[in-house]
Amino acid sequence: MDFGFAPVARPGMTSWDMAELKLIKTAAEEGLAEAFAGARATLPGAAAVKSLRDNAFRIFEIKGLPHRRIEEWKYTDLRALMRDAKPLAAPPDAAAKVKAKAAGALLSAVGARRVVIVDGAFVPELSDLAALEKGLTIVSLAEALVIADKALIDRLSRKALFSDDPAFALNTAMMSDGVVIRVAEGAQIARPIHLAFITTSVKPVSVFTRSLVTVGKGASLSVIESHESADGVDNQANHAIDVSVADDGRLDHVKIACEGDRALHVASLLADIGATAHLNTFTFTSAGAVTRNQIAMRLEGAQTHVGIRGATLLKGRQHADNTLVVDHAVGHCESRELFKSVLDGESRSVFQGKIIVEPHAQKTDAKMATHALLLSEDAEADAKPELEIFADDVVCGHGATAGALDDDLLFYLRARGIPLKEAEALMVEAFVGEAVEAVENESVREALMELARRWLKARA
Amino acid sequence: MPLLEVKNLHVEIGGKKILNGLDLTVDKGQVHAIMGPNGSGKSTLSYVLAGKADYEITEGEVLFNGENIADMEPDERAAKGLFLAFQYPIEIPGVATMTFLRTAVNAQRKARGEGELSTPEFMKQVREAAGELGISQEMLRRAVNVGFSGGEKKRNEILQMAMLQPRLAVLDETDSGLDIDALKIVSDGVNRLRSPERSFIVITHYQRLLDYIVPDVVHVLSKGRIVRSGGKELALELEEKGYAQYVGEAA
Numbered sequence: 001m002d003f004g005f006a007p008v009a010r011p012g013m014t015s016w017d018m019a020e021l022k023l024i025k026t027a028a029e030e031g032l033a034e035a036f037a038g039a040r041a042t043l044p045g046a047a048a049v050k051s052l053r054d055n056a057f058r059i060f061e062i063k064g065l066p067h068r069r070i071e072e073w074k075y076t077d078l079r080a081l082m083r084d085a086k087p088l089a090a091p092p093d094a095a096a097k098v099k100a101k102a103a104g105a106l107l108s109a110v111g112a113r114r115v116v117i118v119d120g121a122f123v124p125e126l127s128d129l130a131a132l133e134k135g136l137t138i139v140s141l142a143e144a145l146v147i148a149d150k151a152l153i154d155r156l157s158r159k160a161l162f163s164d165d166p167a168f169a170l171n172t173a174m175m176s177d178g179v180v181i182r183v184a185e186g187a188q189i190a191r192p193i194h195l196a197f198i199t200t201s202v203k204p205v206s207v208f209t210r211s212l213v214t215v216g217k218g219a220s221l222s223v224i225e226s227h228e229s230a231d232g233v234d235n236q237a238n239h240a241i242d243v244s245v246a247d248d249g250r251l252d253h254v255k256i257a258c259e260g261d262r263a264l265h266v267a268s269l270l271a272d273i274g275a276t277a278h279l280n281t282f283t284f285t286s287a288g289a290v291t292r293n294q295i296a297m298r299l300e301g302a303q304t305h306v307g308i309r310g311a312t313l314l315k316g317r318q319h320a321d322n323t324l325v326v327d328h329a330v331g332h333c334e335s336r337e338l339f340k341s342v343l344d345g346e347s348r349s350v351f352q353g354k355i356i357v358e359p360h361a362q363k364t365d366a367k368m369a370t371h372a373l374l375l376s377e378d379a380e381a382d383a384k385p386e387l388e389i390f391a392d393d394v395v396c397g398h399g400a401t402a403g404a405l406d407d408d409l410l411f412y413l414r415a416r417g418i419p420l421k422e423a424e425a426l427m428v429e430a431f432v433g434e435a436v437e438a439v440e441n442e443s444v445r446e447a448l449m450e451l452a453r454r455w456l457k458a459r460a
Numbered sequence: 461m462p463l464l465e466v467k468n469l470h471v472e473i474g475g476k477k478i479l480n481g482l483d484l485t486v487d488k489g490q491v492h493a494i495m496g497p498n499g500s501g502k503s504t505l506s507y508v509l510a511g512k513a514d515y516e517i518t519e520g521e522v523l524f525n526g527e528n529i530a531d532m533e534p535d536e537r538a539a540k541g542l543f544l545a546f547q548y549p550i551e552i553p554g555v556a557t558m559t560f561l562r563t564a565v566n567a568q569r570k571a572r573g574e575g576e577l578s579t580p581e582f583m584k585q586v587r588e589a590a591g592e593l594g595i596s597q598e599m600l601r602r603a604v605n606v607g608f609s610g611g612e613k614k615r616n617e618i619l620q621m622a623m624l625q626p627r628l629a630v631l632d633e634t635d636s637g638l639d640i641d642a643l644k645i646v647s648d649g650v651n652r653l654r655s656p657e658r659s660f661i662v663i664t665h666y667q668r669l670l671d672y673i674v675p676d677v678v679h680v681l682s683k684g685r686i687v688r689s690g691g692k693e694l695a696l697e698l699e700e701k702g703y704a705q706y707v708g709e710a711a
Contacts (some may be wrong), residue, residue, distance in 0.1 A: 175493075225506075409514070412550040415510045416620060417568035426563060430554025439530035 008118035009256075029064050031085030035206070036173055039088055039407035044141075046148035052157055056172035063166040073380050074351040076292050076321040078167070082263065086236045088117040088176070089205035093133065094313040096200040100126055102198030102225040106258070106451065110443040112224060118200055120176045135187025135219065140212055152180075154241070155212065158271055161325055161354075162240075168268050168294075171240040174208035178241075181223070185216035185246070192441060199237065199263075200228035203305035206236040213243045213251065217274075220250040224444060227257050227265065234262040235288070240270065246300055247274040251438050251446040253281040256451070259288035261316075266292045275301025275330075282439050283310035283322060284448050285340075286455045291320040295452035302332040309338045309393040309439075311432045311448070313455045314347035321350035324368075328361040331391065337368040340435045343379035343426050344459060354386040357394050364394040372429050375424070375459075461526050463488045463628055463659050464509075470519035471501075473686075478504040481520070486628065489656040493695060494663045496681035497703040502663045503547060505681070506632040508660075510544040511537050538564075539571035541627030542592060545617040545634050552604035552647050557616065560604045561623050568624060572651055576651030589622040593649050611642035618649040621703070629653070630661045635669040647672030667699035682706040 004083045025033070036057050043053065065082060066073035092100065100118040103126075104159050115138060116126040122140040129138060130148035144152055156175055162168035183189055215221050229235050237259065259265045265288045273279050297306055312320045326335045341349035351370040372381030385398035405427050431454045439445045464486040471479035479500045486492050496502055498526050506516045509522065510545035522529050529537055552560065566576045577585070590600060592616045605613050612636055621629050631650065635643055646685040648674050650660065662673055670678070670692065679686045680703070690695070 184568075188550075304675075407554060409550050411510075412510055412552070413535060413564075414534035414545065415538055415544050415546075415563035416624065417535050417571065418564055419535045419567060419571075420533070422563070422567060423535075426555055426560075430552070433554050 006331040006332060015149075019038045025224065026065065026082070028079070028082040028085045031274075032170065033061065033089055035085055036168070036406075038085045039174070039242075043174070045145035048153045052153070053173045056169040059164060059169040060166050060173060060335070061140070063163050063169070066166050066245055066445075072165070072294075072323060072352070074343060074384075075348075075352070076290070076319065078109045078266075078292075081290055082236065083235070086204040086206040086234070088174070089201060091119075092118040092123060092200065095127060096216065097110075097123060098175065099200040100198045103228060104194055106256070107194055107224060107226060107447050109447065110192060110224065110250070110294070112192040114194045114196055115179055116180065117195060117197045118178050118207060119201060119205065120209050122177045122179055126443070131237045133187065133189050134187050135184035135216075137180075137182045139180050140194070141175065141180055141212065144180045144212075155244075159326060160272075162270050162294070165268070165294070167238060167266050167292070168240060169192040169385050171177045171210060171238050171268065173336040175210035175240070176208055180212045181221070183216055183219040183221045188219065189221045190204045190317075192224055192444075194224045195223065196250040196401060197225065197227045197239065199235050201235070201284055202230060202233060204232065204234045204236070206238070210240045211241045213241060215243075215245045215249040215251050217246040218248040222252040222380065222441060224253075225255040227255075227267075228257055229260040229263050231260040231264060233260055234264065235260065238263045238266045240268040243271040243276045243279070245271065245273045245279050246262035248276050249274065250278040251280075253279070254439060255281070255293070256448070257283075257285045257288055257291055257450075259291070261287065261289060262289045264290045267296040268295070269293070271295075271297040271304060272302070273297060273299050274306050276303040277301065278305050280307040280438065280440065281309070282436070282448075284451065285310070285320045285322075286313040286314075286395070286451055287320060291293045291406045293319065293321070294323045296325040296327070297335075298327045298329055299335070300329050300408070302330050304333045305336075306334075307336045307438055309336075309435050310340070310434045311452070312339070312341040312349050312350060313432070314341065314450060315344040316347060317345065318347045319350075320348075321352070323352040326366065327356045328366065329358050329365045331360060331362040331364055331374050333361070335367070337370075338435050338438070340432055341370075341372045341381060342375065342432065343372060343381060346376070346378040348380040348382070350382045350384070351400070352384045353398065354388065355396060357387075357389040357391050361391050362393045362409055364396065366394070366396045368398040370400045371431075373428065374402060374404050400402070425453075429453065430458055443453065462486060462678060463525060463547055465523040466659075467523070468653045469508070469522065469681070471504060471513055473504070478684055479508070480576065482685055484686060485677070486661060488569045488659060489515045489661040491654070491673060493660060493675035494661060495665065495667075495678060495695065496686045497707055499679045501684040502681055503632055505683075506544055506630045506661075506663060507539075509542065509630055510534055515604075519554050519626065526636050535567065538624070538626075539568045543626035543629045544632045545614075545621060545629060547632040547634075547636060548618055549605050549612050549613040553606055555604050558586065558600045558708045561620065563665055564601050564620065565623055569655050585623060589619055592652065593622075594645055594701035595619055610637035614642065614646055615636060615649070618646055622649065624701055626651075627657065628659045628661070630663065631648070633665065634662070635664055635666060637709065641670065644672060667695040670695045680706050687698055698706075
């Protein structure tokens with residue numbers, strides 16, 4: 001169940017390169033090495049954390065930036081996409097904090113408890129931490145790394161589906177801050193928590209955050225992430241969220257990427273889920289130059305249900321990649337995946353979905369579907385379902401479609417007086433809506449559809 | 461001025477000639493029935509009037525209210541008052557019937573420079589029209605035509621017509637697939653909309669529908685041309701004798 005690969009010589013290496021007796025690094029890889037060397041002493045964390053960072057960076061150094069020969073990154077060649085490494089974002093100053101006040105305004109109707117992370121740093125004074133519900137704790141990751149209790153170190157160093165992934169390893173090495181959310185056993189937290197990430201810099205920076213969410217036995221929680229930054233700035237963001245849902249627990253998670261038009265955004269969601277638990281996640285992407293959402297879930301207890309869904313709306317030369325791994329480690333669980341993308345211009349969406357059914361995971365019920373709507377001749381959708389089934393009594397299915405809007409359907413709408421662009425918009429909304437309707441919270445659903453409508457309006 | 465004037469219309473699809481010098485004049489308030497054997501060009505006529513792509517007019521013209529509509533988009537034609545009740549209504553997954561009706565009504569109003577219908581006014585109109593056609597509120601909430609029976613789909617077409625209040629409605633084999641009760645509901649729906657200002661072209665294979673929607677003029681279409689026109693008694697004659705003589709004649 002290794003998510004990694006064996007190191008090999010890079011394509012493009014010449015014998016002259018070999019003569020130097022070391023792997024040639026790209027400018028971005030060298031920049032990252034320098035950044036790590038420079039920040040190593042000041043990045044937060046006790047000694048145990050420092051050694052964790054060193055180990056993680058070693059993994060990254062061996063592997064380098066992922067490229068097209070790496071199966072998991074086949075369609076999103078970070079080595080080609082990252083020309084250089086942007087300097088690490090400085091901790092937010094007063095001006096940055098003022099800018100960050102409006103972060104995540106789109107979700108204001110949700111009434112969530114807002115937690116704000118500015119330029120990679122958790123900012124308590126912008127966050128709503130008053131009157132936390134009984135059983136709920138929210139602390140900064142940086143603080144937790146300094147305290148570095150055994151549970152935290154065990155969690156950060158455990159062998160997981162992303163352990164060998166270079167982007168995730170880089171996140172472990174460089175994580176500056178984030179939030180640690182814990183819901184105690186049995187606590188039902190009705191009010192959603194909104195993690196509002198914002199990068200305020202007008203000069204390109206890189207940001208690395210890690211957040212941990214722990215839902216105790218029988219507890220429930222809803223978390224919404226929003227990510228935003230300014231247009232015209234080629235920031236590099238690498239965010240990771242590590243989720244653990246204990247037996248009988250429930251987590252609803254929504255991630256909305258509203259990054260600026262030149263941003264590179266890499267996000268990892270790692271989840272371990274116990275028995276008779278629920279985890280639903282929804283990923284919405286309509287902004288940013290290059291977005292990579294990678295999700296890896298391990299189902300460790302029976303009778304658990306996970307739903308992994310998403311919608312992607314792209315135009316111009318935008319690129320978005322949703323790569324999922326669901327590992328059914330035990331039987332009698334259900335997983336549902338549905339990703340929809342709407343592609344205009346020369347944009348490209350990628351879906352890679354791997355379902356692993358381990359040898360004893362009988363009665364697994366796993367279904368995966370991805371559908372792309374191509375609004376232009378030059379748009380591209382890549383879909384790669386992978387089923388690795390080692391048990392013999394399972395129901396696993398996958399389906400992928402890509403196509404244009406149906407002409408007969410459009411004619412029907414137009415024959416009723418609806419102009420072409422409006423008819424297309426109606427169809428696109430319906431198409432996206434089918435995925436969005438699985439989101440539990442009505443105000444969040446409405447916010448997502450509003451984002452889709454804005455995208456359509458900008459197109460018309 | 462006639463509401464619709466089709467003059468010497470020649471239409472091809474994919475290089476295949478379907479309409480072959482068709483002439484048709486429909487005055488305001490009239491109901492014209494067009495009958496004819498399979499493959500005579502009945503559905504092509506309805507699609508050409510509504511503006512479906514791929515149907516190429518090689519000769520002749522179509523004047524709607526004196527205006528040549530050959531180069532108009534389907535939605536422009538609709539906003540000008542042309543309505544086609546589809547033989548096979550299309551399913552629109554994910555779009556509620558109510559949303560669809562509202563979008564269509566307001567798009568047409570906007571194109572005509574009228575303001576949007578207020579929500580209460582729209583709801584009132586839908587409830588009334590739906591009630592008369594036996595369409596439940598639950599059906600209005602469902603996606604357009606998805607999971608509807610054949611009869612429900614046809615009733616939904618008539619509901620759209622009632623909401624859009626066209627000047628000319630073309631009913632393309634609206635009777636196909638309907639049992640006698642559904643046929644009556646649909647015909648009553650059409651008859652309620654008859655007015656001195658509104659015209660209908662009723663395309664059908666069978667005389668049966670014309671017992672309920674009584675036409676002013678009946679035409680026989682064969683090989684892409686109108687080969688005979690007459691009063692409503694022509695439909696009875698066709699029912700009795702069949703189309704055999706016309707199929708031979710036009711060849």
